[in-house]
Amino acid sequence: MDRNFPETLSALRRERNISQRRAASELGISQALLSHYENGAREPGLNFVCRACDYYGVSADYMLCRSDEPSGEKIGAAKAFIGQIRNVLDRAEVVLDQNNGVTK
Secondary structure (H helix, E strand, C coil), X not given: CCCCHHHHHHHHHHHCCCCHHHHXXXXXXXXXXXXXXXXXXXXXXXXXXXHHHHHXXXXXXXXXXXXXXXXXXXXXXXXXXXXXXXXXXXXXXXXXXXXXXXXX
């Protein structure tokens, strides 16, 4: 990947046509601090990274330049699969309970 955190943070804001002042306000920091994060003069803490991921709707892997997939599509697919497994397990439990005379 040819990008880094400051570039990604800045690009996400610019792609959405959000001013630095507005983004900073909505992220709960000063405009000056956001500017420092975007130009690489300061590194944010984990709390800010999480807020920025939520704010821009991207995965932490994308924000931290560990993935080229902004939406975390692989994670979403894995969560959907886990949900399907849970549904199967819930139905199996109901069938087992019915066969044992237990009602819920």
